[in-house]
Amino acid sequence: MVYMALRSLNLPGIGTKYELETEKKDIVAIFFLKSGNIQMYTLPRDAPAPAVAELTPAEARRIGAILSGAIMEADQESVEIAFSALSDLRISIHTYIIGRQCAGKSLEDLQIRARTGATIIAVSRGEKNIVNPPPSFTFEEGDAIVAIGEADQLKRLEQVILVA
Amino acid sequence: MEGIVLALSVCLVLALITKKLALPSIPFYIIAGLLLGKSGLALVHEDSIALFLTHLGLLFLLFFLGLEIKPDRIWSNQRAIVKSGVIDLHINILIGFVAAYALGFSLLDALVVAAAFFISSTAMAVTSLVENKKLLMREAETIVWLMVFEDIVIILVLAFFGSSGEHPVLMLAKVVLVLLVLVVITRVGRDYIISVLKRDDELPVLLTFSAVLGIAALAGAWRIPESFMVIAFGTILGTIDPVAFEIHSRPFKDVFLVVFFVFFGITTDLFAHGVSLVAIIAVSVAAVFSKLASGVAIGKVIHGDRASGMEIWTNTIGRGEFSIAIAAIWGSAVVSSTVATMVIVTSIVGAFAAKYSTHIRTFLLGVRPEGGTPPPRR
Incomplete structure (x- = not known):
């Protein structure tokens, strides 16, 4: 070229x-x-x-x-990134707020990756940010989490873990 | 003191209005000055405080001009600069001088008027290109280099103006000596100066302010041309960190320059004896059209197109800060009133001409011409 x-x-x-x-x-x-x-x-x-x-x-x-070539779709809580060079790989990043049903449980308890495919890459609690939380990390109500995955993996995360 | 406050508050209101309307503010500061001062209501008089502040305004204007001058960049763009610049210089100095001399100015006054007549306002030309979104047109570059050429001429004029009756050779020797010392100091102390400029306390501003005043005081004590020394000092400091010096001297320039403009109006007596108001207005009208002649000539030579010349014309009609500087340094009453009128007329006409340049070209040349907007295809 x-x-x-x-x-x-x-x-x-x-x-x-x-x-x-x-x-x-x-x-x-x-x-x-x-x-x-x-x-x-x-x-x-x-x-x-x-x-x-x-x-x-x-x-x-x-x-x-x-x-x-980065942002395809952006709203307040999520961005989708498309890498056109990697056979059109699309990855979504989404933020959620932890409700009462997950409070007190750890990442290990919830088995998020095994059950949904999505990965929690960061948690924001008050003034503090925890990047790559360990399996023993325990959620509190009101934590903001950042999850990464394909669009349907994130949808599963919403349905199976956060709402159930 | 009350006078300065009154003048400044009027200017503040004018600044708000002109920025809102995207008009140049310099002519309105001068109009305000004319109304408040000798030519008008005589509400404000120049006292020693105002005199000092206007002097600061002039010094920082010149210092800024110096900071903008990049000798290496000028050297590598000689061709772009010289060709159009020489046309511009010859046509406008000639028309300016002939017009002024024919209308009854003394020989010296006519020469000074010609210099002020020649130099377009760099600030207005740049603002006009940016505000009217004309940067892509091929004439934009020509105009920018033309302004650089004019700035160089004005530096030479100011160097000549400042002559204090000292023997030329002696004066030249002193100037060279001072410049050499300054170059050595800035070379040797470069790292130290940069470290001082990076501090976030009062030191950088204090350094900038006292350096500018210091060089002016030195020029006064040694009887060498002050304006030239301040510009040259700016250029030398510009080799260290032009952006930092600009940031630290900008507030001084902004405020004191407004004081300078408004007091130029206040001290100008439009009805001074010597030359009639008609003659003064005639010079202003000639100023508008001589740039048309030079613009068209430059357009023909550089772009091979009359329409290009019209575009160059509309963006360079406005005379401003440097014309006033020349008049203020020269100090003759009749030159001051001429330049005040010329700045007001040309800058207001220029602002509108640049805004509606496409219409003007269509109107004057009949058809909608090719020149003007599209840049060259490579």
């Missing part, structure tokens, strides 16, 4: 410009302004004038994450 040249240029007083001509002869240009904001121009091959969006750094990072 041949990549088109990415031209970068320092413009005094303005900032840094990155310009890329795509295979289809469209132009994408990104300006990192001295103000900290980012202006993104796209100019389709046959268009007389470009379209422009001005982004804050946070917005630019979000777009960057999307373009770099």
